Amino acid sequence: MSATSPAPSRAPSSGRLGTVVRHHLFWPVAALVLLLAVNTVFRPSFLRVSILDGHLFGSPIDILRNCAPLMLVALGMTLVIATRGIDLSVGAVVAIAGAVALTYIARSPDPGSAGTALTAMGIALVLALALGTWNGFLVSVVGIQPIIATLILMTAGRGIAMLITQGQITTVTSAPFKTLGAGFWLGLPVATLVAFGVFALVAVLTRRTALGMLVEAVGINPSASRLAGVQARTIVWTVFALSGLFSGLAGLVLASNVMAADANNAGLFIELDAILAVVIGGTSLAGGKFSLSGTFVGVLIIATLSLTVTNLGISPLVTPLFKALVVAAVTLLQSPVMRRKLAERTRRVAPEPKVVAR
Template identity: 45%
Template sequence: MQSKLKKLTKYQFFWPLMVLLLIILINGIISGGSFFQINIVDGHLYGRLIDILRNGSKLMILATGMTMVLATGGTDISVGSVMAISGAIACCIIDGRLLPSAGGSVAVAVTLALLAGLACGIWNGFLVAKVKIQPIVATMILMVAGRGIAQLVTQGKIVTINSAGYYYINGGYILGLPFPLYIVAFVVLITLLFVKKSAFGLFVESIGCNSTASKFTGIKVDNIKWAIYAFCGLMAALAGLIESAGIKAADCNNCGLMIELDGILAVAIGGTSLAGGRFSIPASLIGALVVQSITTTVLALGIAPEITSVFKAIVVVIICLIQSKEFKEMLTKRFAGKKGKAVAQA
């Protein structure tokens, strides 16, 4: 039994999963069990757990793209602005402000919004891979300029829309489950198949561990980095569609605001090193759910908004300490030392 547990702890997703279950258990105790209640209304599932999955869907999608970027030793802090751009383009096309000839087509709006996100990712990748600008500086350019671009698209206004087809992206249901979960499942499945069933995943890990050595072995480091940043931009655009469909509007000032930090945090909780190398997309998805669960806990406890960030930070520090190998070794040594002294005294 102990050997099986030891094997389980070696999996990257084990500790993030334990933390997630602990947070959910604490919520259940605090709420007197109501946290676990799931109701069926008109064939749709409703409840706190369903809310965590639905609200965490855009963060899970972001974490998928961010995991690949961080695995190469890079970073992307422009994803929030890319979300604002994609939401602005989609809503303005549906509203008729952009491309009136499209007739408010949801398919055209979604396609062009995703292409815009892809273009943003290609721009970031060009600056990082070809121009050799530091990733945090390269993506900061779009982080700052992106919201300005979104404001230009919406002419500085909050564009509200009326489209049942577009609402479905966030508010739809299939077999009782929210539609965003199916988007997450599709994106993650395609990504995992590509990463696990091809050499691409090994190339990414190799670049993260040592990009210079990878280049000497024949890996096209620059092209892979470029593709990964493009993929991250596409994921950010998809997350922007989900968020704008949820609020039924394009709010360029608040869409995806500071979500890039939650995305990086989700990946870090999942155990992916920010220095690059080994990565796990499933572990990052669990990390995203941990972040969303913390947010849900804060709201459920009625914690004042001014100290919400402090509470969240404390929980995150505890989670990081739990995952830290050095911290666990330090505790083990101290516990073993105290135990040895007690035995000697006896």
């Protein structure tokens, strides 16, 4: 008498490959690697990092430094989108924060002192937090749709920044303030360290405490989360306040890098880049689960793409076109339909379990 039983189970390589391909970070990381490869082909020294005067220099360092403001804005945008919201006012908050800080320094009797720079940054951050709190009030208390509530500040914000700077491009000379955007510490750009520090803090708060679960619960079903005892209004208010605070910090980084406050151009369209980074990273605009690591990869893709256009000798004016193409490709590959087709194809190519007779 014989019986059949399956051979000792061993996951086929195609099954493991299918699991990797279905991971939400696979295609974003693949797009980033492809961009780095293209740059390396056209510039073999692209990935080279050198040390000069104790500081690290090279294209990878430039990418990390240039992506710092977008990283800060995208972190706040990720939390807002996770609660089914959107924040279109981040660019205006960036402009306001830079205008407030540089105007204060310019009018100070001692613009070059560290105390003046710290006070200016503190005032700008408090104002940015207040603006984010205002957005949260309109959304969570008044009940205005997030896109409308933040559109109000988006429209009025640059006008406020223009009033602060009196319609002029404000420039200052302050070594302590310049350190934030153009300084180095331990060989790395200070702006990068600040952005990474904020990223680590948000990651700890959302993944090591209940905050992340509460944000996701509100985004998945606000009514059910409210009935379950979650303070949905407080959560929404908090994420909008954080978005304003992070945008204000990004505005300080941008203003410090050029030592000028341009109310018309500071942070222009950064809200669109932040939304693109969040979407590329796999966070759904419908709310619910979010991915900080995906947002991080999305920010790196956008920063690398901007540098790629320059390295290829293409006019920066067409950079938005390339951004649109990359976003379309990555989001298409991440779509549920494409994921389902990849899963079906993986199952078709996977070998059937062997049957042995005993």
